[in-house]
Amino acid sequence: MPDSTSLFHPVITLPDDVRAERYARLVGLDAIKTRLRKEAAVLADPSTLTTWAAKNHPKVKLDDHSITLLSDRAPLLLFAGDVGSGKSALAESFGCDLAVRMGLEVELWRLKLSTRGSGHVGEMTSLISSAFEEVRSEAKLGRNYSTGKVTKITIMVVDEADALAQSRESTQMHHEDRAGVDAFLAEIDSLAGSGTPLLVVMCTNRLAALDPAVKRRAAAIFEFGRPNDEQRRQVITTAFKNYDLPADTIDKLVIATGAQGPHCYGFTYSDLTQRLVPSAILAAYPDGAITADLLLTVAAELGPTTAFDDQASE
Numbered sequence: 001m002p003d004s005t006s007l008f009h010p011v012i013t014l015p016d017d018v019r020a021e022r023y024a025r026l027v028g029l030d031a032i033k034t035r036l037r038k039e040a041a042v043l044a045d046p047s048t049l050t051t052w053a054a055k056n057h058p059k060v061k062l063d064d065h066s067i068t069l070l071s072d073r074a075p076l077l078l079f080a081g082d083v084g085s086g087k088s089a090l091a092e093s094f095g096c097d098l099a100v101r102m103g104l105e106v107e108l109w110r111l112k113l114s115t116r117g118s119g120h121v122g123e124m125t126s127l128i129s130s131a132f133e134e135v136r137s138e139a140k141l142g143r144n145y146s147t148g149k150v151t152k153i154t155i156m157v158v159d160e161a162d163a164l165a166q167s168r169e170s171t172q173m174h175h176e177d178r179a180g181v182d183a184f185l186a187e188i189d190s191l192a193g194s195g196t197p198l199l200v201v202m203c204t205n206r207l208a209a210l211d212p213a214v215k216r217r218a219a220a221i222f223e224f225g226r227p228n229d230e231q232r233r234q235v236i237t238t239a240f241k242n243y244d245l246p247a248d249t250i251d252k253l254v255i256a257t258g259a260q261g262p263h264c265y266g267f268t269y270s271d272l273t274q275r276l277v278p279s280a281i282l283a284a285y286p287d288g289a290i291t292a293d294l295l296l297t298v299a300a301e302l303g304p305t306t307a308f309d310d311q312a313s314e
């Protein structure tokens, strides 16, 4: 049996200022944020629908068939898409928004998949069941079962979930991992309609390679992509807002980081924040200022990260 306390990174209680700011800084995700906010609220606490129903459809009560169709879904949210597009950043920060809007505490539990082990018989399965057991017993405390009131929502993040949720049909898949997918599905099923205020968020680069049974269970699948011109402009101007760069320099940089090469893709969000901005500053430091020429040279040298080829992993 794995040591249960080592299955998760340290638990974080939200809201906190650092994550609230990270959430606010995520560009181009407004539609995802809006849908996520609704899904999370309704899945974690279906009684939030009663207030809406009372106002708009007074005959509809919490046990109405239409409401159970929503609340009986598995509380599984899938974040899928390109590298460096904000999946992990959003998974680890949307709880702030949820906590503030719902006026309650949110606990963030991040599963350590590095403890996946060496594939010994039963290891993956027992890791999954221990992890769910630990998080579920804590999450249950978030609902007062005599009044039904939710006081705390728990979010379990399964990041880099590709190996865990890879299709069981994949020929390269180790039989131990296949058993792990089955165990995961059983845990997710047991949460559906259970009333435990627990959300499971799974992040993956490979939507196509994900087990169809995992995809089918997800209450919502959110797809993340590369930034368009406007979104790159926003990231660049935010990063360099105190540098007094001329407007045409920003324009050129937006173009230089756009679609290029034989595959026609542009920079990812993380190409801009974690490669371009630091490299540009270091290229100028310690003797010079950041100029348009310097920025364009750095952008040309770096180029966009290769797109994650979803099809190749099938």
Ligand SMILES: Nc1ncnc2c1ncn2[C@@H]1O[C@H](COP(=O)(O)OP(=O)(O)OP(=O)(O)O)[C@@H](O)[C@H]1O
Residues within 6 Å of the ligand: 025, 026, 027, 028, 029, 081, 082, 083, 084, 085, 086, 087, 088, 089, 090, 203, 204, 205, 224, 235, 269, 270, 271, 273, 274
């Ligand atoms: N939508 C965004 N707006 C602003 N910055 C972003 C956005 N998405 C990503 N970033 C920047 O890129 C960094 C990496 O993002 P993140 O770790 O969330 O990517 P990811 O989608 O999980 O990628 P991977 O698939 O490689 O795990 C963030 O810390 C942030 O600086």
Ligand SMILES: [Mg+2]
Residues within 6 Å of the ligand: 087, 088, 089, 159, 160, 203
């Ligand atoms: Mg990530």
